[in-house]
Amino acid sequence: MSTPSTSPTTAAFPGGTILGYPRIGRRRELKKAVESFWAGRTDAVDLEVTAGGLRRETARRLVELGLNPDDGSVPGSFSYYDQVLDVVALLGAVPERFRDLLDEEDGSLELDGYFTVARGRGEDAPLEMTKWFDTNYHYLVPEISETTPVSFADHRIVREYAEALEAGVTTRPVLVGPVTFLALSKAADEAGDGFHPLDRLDDVVAAYAELLRALAAVGVPWVQLDEPALVTDSLDVPAERLHDAVRSAYRVLATGLAKATDDTDGERPAILVTAPFGGLGDDGLALLAGTDVDAVAIDLVKGATPAGPLPGLEGKTLVAGVIDGHNVWRADLTAKLDAVESLRGLGAGALAVGTSTSLLHVPHDVEDEVFGDGPGTTLDPRLRDWLAFADQKVGEVATLARALAVGRDAVADALAASSAAVASRATAAGVVVPEVRERAAALTDADFARGPYAERAAAQAARLNLPPLPTTTIGSFPQTPEIRKARAAWTKGELPDADYSAAMRAEIERVVALQEELGLDVLVHGEPERNDMVQYFAEQLDGFAVTANGWVQSYGSRCVRPPILWGDVRRSAPITVEWSAYTASLTEKPVKGMLTGPVTILAWSFVRDDQPLGDTANQVGLALRDEIADLEAAGIGIVQVDEPALRELLPLRRADQEEYLRWSVGSFRLATSGVAPATQVHTHLCYSEFGEVIGAIDGLDADVTSVEAARSRMEIVPELADAGYSRGIGPGVYDIHSPRVPSSEEVTELLTLAVKAIDPALVWVNPDCGLKTRRYAEVEPALAHLVAAAREVRATL
Ligand code: GLN
Ligand code: ZN
Numbered sequence: 177m178s179t180p181s182t183s184p185t186t187a188a189f190p191g192g193t194i195l196g197y198p199r200i201g202r203r204r205e206l207k208k209a210v211e212s213f214w215a216g217r218t219d220a221v222d223l224e225v226t227a228g229g230l231r232r233e234t235a236r237r238l239v240e241l242g243l244n245p246d247d248g249s250v251p252g253s254f255s256y257y258d259q260v261l262d263v264v265a266l267l268g269a270v271p272e273r274f275r276d277l278l279d280e281e282d283g284s285l286e287l288d289g290y291f292t293v294a295r296g297r298g299e300d301a302p303l304e305m306t307k308w309f310d311t312n313y314h315y316l317v318p319e320i321s322e323t324t325p326v327s328f329a330d331h332r333i334v335r336e337y338a339e340a341l342e343a344g345v346t347t348r349p350v351l352v353g354p355v356t357f358l359a360l361s362k363a364a365d366e367a368g369d370g371f372h373p374l375d376r377l378d379d380v381v382a383a384y385a386e387l388l389r390a391l392a393a394v395g396v397p398w399v400q401l402d403e404p405a406l407v408t409d410s411l412d413v414p415a416e417r418l419h420d421a422v423r424s425a426y427r428v429l430a431t432g433l434a435k436a437t438d439d440t441d442g443e444r445p446a447i448l449v450t451a452p453f454g455g456l457g458d459d460g461l462a463l464l465a466g467t468d469v470d471a472v473a474i475d476l477v478k479g480a481t482p483a484g485p486l487p488g489l490e491g492k493t494l495v496a497g498v499i500d501g502h503n504v505w506r507a508d509l510t511a512k513l514d515a516v517e518s519l520r521g522l523g524a525g526a527l528a529v530g531t532s533t534s535l536l537h538v539p540h541d542v543e544d545e546v547f548g549d550g551p552g553t554t555l556d557p558r559l560r561d562w563l564a565f566a567d568q569k570v571g572e573v574a575t576l577a578r579a580l581a582v583g584r585d586a587v588a589d590a591l592a593a594s595s596a597a598v599a600s601r602a603t604a605a606g607v608v609v610p611e612v613r614e615r616a617a618a619l620t621d622a623d624f625a626r627g628p629y630a631e632r633a634a635a636q637a638a639r640l641n642l643p644p645l646p647t648t649t650i651g652s653f654p655q656t657p658e659i660r661k662a663r664a665a666w667t668k669g670e671l672p673d674a675d676y677s678a679a680m681r682a683e684i685e686r687v688v689a690l691q692e693e694l695g696l697d698v699l700v701h702g703e704p705e706r707n708d709m710v711q712y713f714a715e716q717l718d719g720f721a722v723t724a725n726g727w728v729q730s731y732g733s734r735c736v737r738p739p740i741l742w743g744d745v746r747r748s749a750p751i752t753v754e755w756s757a758y759t760a761s762l763t764e765k766p767v768k769g770m771l772t773g774p775v776t777i778l779a780w781s782f783v784r785d786d787q788p789l790g791d792t793a794n795q796v797g798l799a800l801r802d803e804i805a806d807l808e809a810a811g812i813g814i815v816q817v818d819e820p821a822l823r824e825l826l827p828l829r830r831a832d833q834e835e836y837l838r839w840s841v842g843s844f845r846l847a848t849s850g851v852a853p854a855t856q857v858h859t860h861l862c863y864s865e866f867g868e869v870i871g872a873i874d875g876l877d878a879d880v881t882s883v884e885a886a887r888s889r890m891e892i893v894p895e896l897a898d899a900g901y902s903r904g905i906g907p908g909v910y911d912i913h914s915p916r917v918p919s920s921e922e923v924t925e926l927l928t929l930a931v932k933a934i935d936p937a938l939v940w941v942n943p944d945c946g947l948k949t950r951r952y953a954e955v956e957p958a959l960a961h962l963v964a965a966a967r968e969v970r971a972t973l
Contacts (some may be wrong), residue, residue, distance in 0.1 A: 187526035188398070188446065188471050188493040191244040192577030195400070195450050195473060195501060196253035196350055196534025198566055200729045201230050202541060207733040210256065213287075214295075220287045227256065228339060235345035241567055242574025245345045248398030248446075252336055252347035253534060256287065257294050257732050259350075259402075260315040261303070263357045265290050267383050268329035271319040271364055273300045283329040294732060304362075305731055309404055309453040310828055311502060311537050312738070312780065314731035317360065321367035326379040328386035337396055349391060350534075353401035353449065354380045354429075355421045359413050360405065374413060374421055381425045385433060388444035392436045396445045398471075401429075402534075406463075407454030407475070408828035410868075419463050430468035446470040452497065452533035454828050455479025458486075465489045473497055476515055477532035484522030494524035498576070499569050501533030504726075504740060504782045506564040507572055509587075509594040513579050529576040535566040538782075539726035539737075542568055546724050555721050559742060562601045565726070601742075602786065606719065609744035616794055624845045625877075627853050629903055632879060635854035639813055640766050644973055645927070645941050645966045646697040648906070650860050650882060651770040651816065652946035653687045653702035654955055663707060680705050681758060688762045690956070695963045698766050698814060701759040703948065709772045709818065710780040714739030717799055718746040720781070739781045741792065747799040750806045757810040768814040768858065769807040771800055774843040779821035790839030797846035804848065808855050816858035817848055819876070820945075823861070823869050833868065841875040848878065856880065858904075862945050866892055870899050880904030884944040886911040886918075890926055893933040905934065908944030909965070910958050915950070917958045923965035928972075936973050941966040 200206045209226035212218045231254050239245045255262050264270060268283035270293055277289030285293070294316055296302035303316035333349045340347040358380060361373035384401075391399055405411060405418060429447065436442030449464055450473035456464070464472045465488035473495035474482070496519055498512040519527055542565045547557045564572060575590045584591060601607055626632065662679040665671035671679075687702035706712040714720035720739045727735040752769060760767040774796035783792055804815050827836050848857045859878040866873065866883075873881055873896075885892050885907035893907050909926045910918055930939050941962060947955050 187528070188448070189244070189247065189249045189495065189528040189530070190577065190581055191242065191247075191249055192529040192573040193243065193249040193348075193495065194238070194251060194499075194531045194535055194570055194573060195402070195452060195497070196251050196536050197234055197238065197570075198536055198538070198540055198729065199230070199234070199254050200727065200733075200735055202544060202725070204727055204735055205230055206256075207735060210291075210733045214291065223256075223287065227254070230254070231336060231339065232343045235340045235343055235347060237567070238570060239345055241570040242577075243570065248346055248348040248396075250340075250345050250347050251350045251400060251534075252333075252340060253350040253536070254336060256290065258316050259352055260318065260357065260360065261290065261294055262332075263352050264293065264303075264316070264318050266328070266330045266333070266351070266387065267326045267380065269318060269320060269324050269326050271303070271324070272366060275325075278325070278329075283325055283327050285330065307824060309408065310825070311453070311533075312728070312730055312736065312824075313537060315360070317362050318357065318373070319364035320358065320361045320373035320376055321364035322371060322375070323366065324364060324376070326376060326383055328383045328390070331390065333387065334390050334394060337391065338394060346397060348398040348400050348448070349396060350400040350402065353403040354384050354425050355418065356403045356405040358421070359411050359418060372413070374417065377421050377425060381428045384425075385429055385444075388429060388433055388447075392433075392442055392444050395436075397436075398448055399445045400448045400450060402450045402452065404451060404453045406451045406456055406460045407479070409830055410826075410828055419459075422463055423467065426467035426469055430470075435470070448473060448493075448495065450495070450497075451475060452501070453478060456482070458482055462486050462488075465492065471495055471528070473530050475532040477502070481515070481518050482522060484519075486522055489522055489524040491525050493526045493528050494519060494522060495528045495530040497530050497532035499529075499531045499564075499572050500785070501531040501535050501569070502537045503785055504538055504563050504565060505785050506562055506568065506594060506597050508598040509572060509576055509579075509591045510584075512572075513576055513584065513591070516576065516580060527580065529573050529580055531569060531573060535569055537728060538569070539565045539723065539728055540567060541565050541725075544725040555723065556742075558600075558604060559721060559740070561597045562742070563740070604743075606743040607784075607786075609718075609746060612744040612746055612795055612798075615798060616791065619794070619846070624842055624849055626845075626849045626851070626857075629877070629879070632853040632856075633903075635852075636813075636856045636879060639854045640698075640856065642697055642766070643970060644936060645931075645939055645970050647941045647963050647966045648696060648698035648768065649691075649700055649959070650943055650946045651700050651703050651768075651818070652706070652948035653690075653700075653704070654950055654952050655704065655948045656683075656952075659683055659704045663705070680755070684755065684759055685762060688759060692763060692765065694956070694959050696765075696959065698768050699759065699763055700768050700770060701755050703770060703946070705755060708736075710777050711737070711739055713751065713772050713777055714741070714781060716747075716749075716751045717796070718748055719743035719795070720745070736780070741778070741781045741783045743784070745792070745795040745799050747802050751803055753803070753806045753810050756807055756812050760811060766813050768816050769804070769812045771803060771815065771817045771847075773817045773819035773822075773859070774800060774847055775825060775840045776819050776821040779825045788839075790842070793839055793843035794846055797843040800847035801850045805850055808851055813854070814856045814858060815848070815851070816860060817844065817878075818860045819844060820860065820862040822872065823863055823866075826868065837869070837872045837875070841872050844876050858882065860945075866895065870895065870901075874899065874901055878903065880906060880940055882906035882908065882940065882942050884908045885930075886926060886944050887913075890929040890933065893930045897934040902935075903938065904940055905938050906940030906942040909941060910943035910962055912943050912945050912947055912950055915954050917954050918961060920961035920964040920968070923961050924968050927965055927969045931969060931973070
């Protein structure tokens, strides 16, 4: 081991920095290139050429927007698919089933193999995917055991640094830090009892040390290691273990390797450790301050200003993450500058301006939008001044950095303009709608509660007259190419309203006829008119905007365009009533109206940052309450309000979870509690690992809750029974995530498990989720088996 580096850090990133930048391309070029590679239309060389072009373009763009090209302020944060998978590739740490993909000599993965681990092949399941902290980005979960290979196998990061340098920009390689990588990994199947991936910390750190040496050897000045695991206490690792891991990892990487400086060769670049997505807490920051890393980035958007002074910070640069990397609003730069300066008391060697998180979670550029009041996807012109996407945020960082370096006077105009924009938003028409505010202010506890369940259940039984184990679906039926074509043509104005409406009605007729033929008990309209379960409602509610190019990576090559919730939410006209009423006119069977719940609408949108989320949720709740009242008035006896994102928004810190569950459950109840006892309220939640939200599910007070349960073989049902849950439950018996058609024996088996675990009178029979991504060739036999199984188990009751 070499001697610890003692050279004091000079101020790093004086021109400001960002923690990462969108990598999919402003016209989704990477998505297209990757998908055409997958389809075999292009080869790996074509893909590398496109990706290299995007990387160079990004580096140049960031310099053009104000970042310094020479000092490592420009992040090199590219990924072909996912940044966690990149570490798997870096280490060659693939699960057993993919070992044949590793190069025999150096243990690395070719691009082809890299995508195979992400997407699976034949019987070999891909790595599991799960949500990245509190974002809508999904990463791949590494599988690690005692025997997983771990080495410095892949040199892509080094090559990408050289590539940018050739284009004239000194980048700062960005990768997930060793502790977070292992904390987010799961134990592979072959791992022994009690094994935790963190048991492999020394091996992983040794590989990172090799990487740092390689980076230092080519003159990389800075490297960024992301350690967001430090901001959450919801992982299955106790805080002490995580903290020990950080101490031990950075003792090796920072203390143990001599830092290269301008004048001396060394074994490692300067190290920036980041902690995005939340507050580190004083102990978390003290922990990082106590290591020999050279800079620490903290999130001041989600996290509180830490108290100081903190020993150890004097030799480091503290990067103040004041520009929100996770939402789209333009900042009041004066307030942000105050926030940066409030860190002076911490005693850091230097302060730098940064983003709170990578900009991966926002779209590229406000200027890519079409402003005006024309039809379709154009934005209200006022939004141009209120919004900041990635490029605008880089500009904000540069302006703040300048103020910090040479004084506020130098950027007085920019500061004033930003304050004026924020102020104009605060009072603009539509942002505050007095009528909406008055209605919310007048709410009382009674608006959040229905009558006793027993009375409701009796009234519903009398009205609906359903058999035991009633069968239904979650709402959507396959979205055929014809439906998509009709919707696209209508959106472009090429298909008249009447023709579009006729096409949708014809589709509804088909879906109703099919459900009757299959013998389902509660029918749906199939949701053919919905592009997306959130966007559809956002397009019709006041207070939302929908972008033309606001794409954000969701996972791999998949991108979403989250709506922007900018103003008070109001429903100016019924949204779904016409479709549901038409459906009901076609059948004698009960029809279920279908809505997306307030929490899910918020979770999958960019939300306003000028009022508590709970207030916004209640506004959406009230709009839905009106919609439900209209459905009820149109004779619809069952309404389902989907909340698949309820668990997604759960705060990363346990201390914040109770308050979240209070308002989220409240907004659902506000939406659904205006109905008569005889109207049955359903909800649907996708995930099957309930743990911390099982109480909330009960709190929703829905008459029937459907959940994903096929893969876990009904695991949730006994858990609910143990928790004393006593209303309707529809544990999914058909895994819709796979094209596989379950046999009726399989469905019978699952159903039997369910009726053994909980009172059969409570059990409903349905698939795991909506059917929109499946094909009719799979859906028809699968639903036929589902109905047959329900009949069979019914006969045994
Ligand atoms: N009703 C929606 C559908 O069937 C629910 C989708 C979801 O839960 N993600 O598609
Ligand atoms: Zn679902």
